Amino acid sequence: MTEHEDVRELLAAWAFGALDAAEAERVPPHLAGCESCAAEAARLRETVRLLDGPPIGGLPARPATGLPPALLARRPAAPRTAAHAAPYAAAVQGLRALLPEAEGRWATPVVHDWDVHATVAHLLAADEALAGRLGIPARVPATVLPQTVLPQDMRWEDAWNRRTADVIAHEHGRTPEETVAAWAGQADALLATPEARDAELAARAELLMGIRLPVADHFVVRAFEAWIHTDDIGRALGLVVPPPPAEHLGQLVRLAVRVLGLALGPDAAPVLFSVSGDEQWVLGSEDEPVAAELALDPVDFCLLVGGRCTPAEVPRGASGDAAAVRNVLETAASLAWL
Structure with a gap:
């Protein structure tokens, strides 16, 4: 591996301050003479600006993953919601802050057999069940039967996987930017519902994903999944994604x-x-x-x-x-x- 390639491999960790002293000393001299690495470093530092913040009190480094100590995301202002929907609003903003880093890398493998593009399409499908119950039209044509009218003997996991596969296939016929816009638009619509802003309205129970929970808890489930897949995408792109803010993490737990x-x-x-x-x-x-x-x-x-x-x-x-x-x-x- 050349010096250029070696330093380029270090840039993401350097931007997050995760290199040891010896490795960190190699980066600035190379950036001074390499225009492409300097541009990449500036882009990564901008990501850090979005993601950086104080460590969450009491949270240690994650030894199972080998990542640096968790950072609290400094996300764009999330929509005003009730407490039960706040974790989902923050998770949506966190993914929005990360996705510009996928530019030119949408085909990067992420999890299961999904690339970055397909993972966003999966989130579009995953949010759809709750969105439908709250009166939000599907963003993707129902080329398979909607989950609510699938055969009664079909396991919810099978219906879930079937709809996800259908949405991913549909979205791979569109650009990643169009998929991101569809996912973000549906997320915004969810956060604009009365149930996202009124705890009393969100107290009614709904059967989704095989479990009957209050709508308020289903918003927390959506936050859980949005954060998990944001973390998946971050790992695939070589970037550290912080956990949810402490109060939101407590709701998930x-x-x-x-x-x-x-x-x-x-x-x-x-x-x-x-x-x-x-x-x-x-x-x-x-x-x-x-x-x-x-x-x-x-x-x-x-x-x-x-x-x-x-x-x-x-x-x-x-x-x-x-x-x-x-x-x-x-x-x-x-x-x-x-």
Whole structure:
């Protein structure tokens, strides 16, 4: 590898201040004499300007990913919403801030068999179910039956995958910019609904993705997925995507814990579960003594529930019954559908 190629590989980490001292010293002299790398460095520094900010209090570096300590995004002003929709509004703005970095790299593989373009198309399809329930017309023609009228014996995962594949196929016939505009327009429409601004209206329950939750919680689910896929795209492009702001991350964690508790059921061996020591829950039976204790970092817990790390990989603090701890971790991982 030439010196030019070697330094160019370092630019993203240099822009985020993630290089060691020896590597960092190599970059400025090269930029002084290389116009293309200097332009790339300026572009990356602009991304840092959008994403940079103070570390989230109490959140350590993520040892499972090897990324630098998490940064809090300085996003453009999000629409005014009620508290339940604020995480989704922030996640949408975070993805908007990142997508300019995909210019010229839309075909970069991201996750599953999706490239960047297809991942945005997937989010367009993923938001569609909630949007439809709130009276927002689909942005993509219904060339397959809408999810609400698919055969009753079809599993929701199959309907979800079928619609995603259809939307991705449709969007690959359009430009990435058109897909981004369709996704962003639908997201804006969701955030403009009365349910996004009124907690009382958002209290009604809707069955989406196989689970009946208040509309307010479905907004949190949308935030969870938007952030996970923003992180996917960032990793694919070699950029660090910060986790949600602390208050939003707490909402994601609390909803995931509730769903995990339902999945474990009342007969599982009870485990005292905590996330960075801030909150604790007893998962499993309420009639037996606690069999084990388990502590996870909030970002790691979300990545586990989101299918981005395995029970074996996720850093944890654990004591007591190893089988009970394993049951919690494996059940959390089984919730992944993103």
